[in-house]
Amino acid sequence: MPEPGPTRVLLTEEGPALIAGPVELELPDGTRVRSDRAVTAVCHCRRSRRYPICDASHRRKVRQEGPDA
Amino acid sequence: MTATLEPSFLRQVAAPQLPTPRGPLSGAVVDALRGGPLRAVDVAGAAPYGDDLQLALHCCYELHYRGFAGVDAEREWDPELLGLRRDLERVFLAALRADVEPGDDVPAEVDALLVEPVGPGVRGVSHHLQREGTLAQLREYVAHRSIYHLKEADPQAWAIPRLSGAAKAGLVTVEHDEYGSGRPERMHALLFAEMMTELGLSDAYGAYVEHVPGETLAEVNLMSLCGLHRSLRGASVGQFAMVELTSSPGSERLVRGMRRLGCGPAAIRFYDEHVEADAVHEQVVRRGVLAPLLEAEPELAADVVFGIRASLFLGERLGERLLGCWDRGETSLRMPLAVDHP
Numbered sequence: 001m002p003e004p005g006p007t008r009v010l011l012t013e014e015g016p017a018l019i020a021g022p023v024e025l026e027l028p029d030g031t032r033v034r035s036d037r038a039v040t041a042v043c044h045c046r047r048s049r050r051y052p053i054c055d056a057s058h059r060r061k062v063r064q065e066g067p068d069a
Numbered sequence: 070m071t072a073t074l075e076p077s078f079l080r081q082v083a084a085p086q087l088p089t090p091r092g093p094l095s096g097a098v099v100d101a102l103r104g105g106p107l108r109a110v111d112v113a114g115a116a117p118y119g120d121d122l123q124l125a126l127h128c129c130y131e132l133h134y135r136g137f138a139g140v141d142a143e144r145e146w147d148p149e150l151l152g153l154r155r156d157l158e159r160v161f162l163a164a165l166r167a168d169v170e171p172g173d174d175v176p177a178e179v180d181a182l183l184v185e186p187v188g189p190g191v192r193g194v195s196h197h198l199q200r201e202g203t204l205a206q207l208r209e210y211v212a213h214r215s216i217y218h219l220k221e222a223d224p225q226a227w228a229i230p231r232l233s234g235a236a237k238a239g240l241v242t243v244e245h246d247e248y249g250s251g252r253p254e255r256m257h258a259l260l261f262a263e264m265m266t267e268l269g270l271s272d273a274y275g276a277y278v279e280h281v282p283g284e285t286l287a288e289v290n291l292m293s294l295c296g297l298h299r300s301l302r303g304a305s306v307g308q309f310a311m312v313e314l315t316s317s318p319g320s321e322r323l324v325r326g327m328r329r330l331g332c333g334p335a336a337i338r339f340y341d342e343h344v345e346a347d348a349v350h351e352q353v354v355r356r357g358v359l360a361p362l363l364e365a366e367p368e369l370a371a372d373v374v375f376g377i378r379a380s381l382f383l384g385e386r387l388g389e390r391l392l393g394c395w396d397r398g399e400t401s402l403r404m405p406l407a408v409d410h411p
């Protein structure tokens with residue numbers, strides 16, 4: 001059942017845009033990516049290896065060197 | 070024969086056999102479930118994370134899920150067994166409360182989970198499997214995980230009626246996705262079963278209970294404990310949050326490890342799906358579950374932190390068992406795995 005009212009998009013401060021409902025995303029080269037999830041996280045930081053879908057690559061990373069580093 | 074599109078796992082309803090006892094506690098529970106009287110046992114003196122107590126708890130909890138072959142389903146509400154279960158839970162919970170540092174700053178806890186340690190110094194099971202683990206070790210890992218993933222999302226579903234308003238709706242949003250968003254062929258438990266089959270393992274519910282140590286059972290028992298007690302609903306949400314917040318990068322490492330090992334697409338699909346799914350679930354859990362829960366019931370903050378830290382604690386114990394055994398060139402299971410097509 002379609003949600004009443006406009007599609008809700010939540011722009012998060014640190015990472016993706018969250019879009020409610022199934023979506024089809026069109027990329028500049030015409031490729032279409034479909035997501036059937038109840039909520040889709042669309043990458044906004046461009047770091048996702050699954051762009052345009054968020055893969056949590058926006059997370060802060062801390063490097064831990066090996067024992068001999 | 071007419072082709073059926075429905076995977077056999079979805080039609081699988083058979084209950085597993087009762088496991089072999091590992092001591093007096095699990096012996097008492099198993100014998101009682103076989104129809105004998107419930108013997109009096111010394112629960113207070115038992116090792117809280119040991120194989121015996123954890124298997125006894127596992128058997129008590131399984132009565133609420135799939136049950137056991139030949140055991141009357143009504144035993145779920147046997148007051149004597151429930152009384153013993155409560156005693157076992159008290160020992161387990163007391164140990165966790167003593168081993169886990171208390172706290173009530175949920176946002177700080179969440180921020181800490183969202184920092185991803187990288188580099189050669191990080192010790193972890195998914196890091197090991199990404200970099201250098203063998204196919205045999207990957208199979209062991211999957212066998213350990215099967216105790217939970219073949220009933221993925223079920224223990225957290227107990228929490229649904231114990232939450233209200235927005236937090237309940239948020240939890241259901243994530244759970245719905247775990248169960249395939251209305252498409253049984255996308256259920257995460259099924260994707261896990263298909264991975265097991267492709268790796269030559271059995272996808273029968275409970276097939277590896279005999280193989281896994283107390284460390285593995287303890288992780289899943291914590292989920293059932295928190296799910297089945299309304300008083301622990303904050304901890305249940307905390308445990309769920311821990312999984313959803315940390316799973317996406319770990320799943321990516323497992324995908325890479327499986328590609329390195331040359332695993333097939335049905336094997337890779339489960340963790341591949343979790344890279345994307347849990348990147349969303351993280352957001353929904355933080356904004357749609359934790360935030361409204363703490364607004365409605367701020368007094369649950371300490372339990373949420375407890376759920377996060379207790380599941381991290383048990384996860385680290387299991388991780389140490391796996392890596393320690395593998396460092397010594399041993400299996401992390403109690404007995405070797407039989408593989409269908411080596």
Ligand SMILES: [Fe+2]
Nearest residue numbers: 221247257343
């Ligand atoms: Fe899942």
Ligand SMILES: [Fe+2]
Nearest residue numbers: 313346347350
């Ligand atoms: Fe998830």
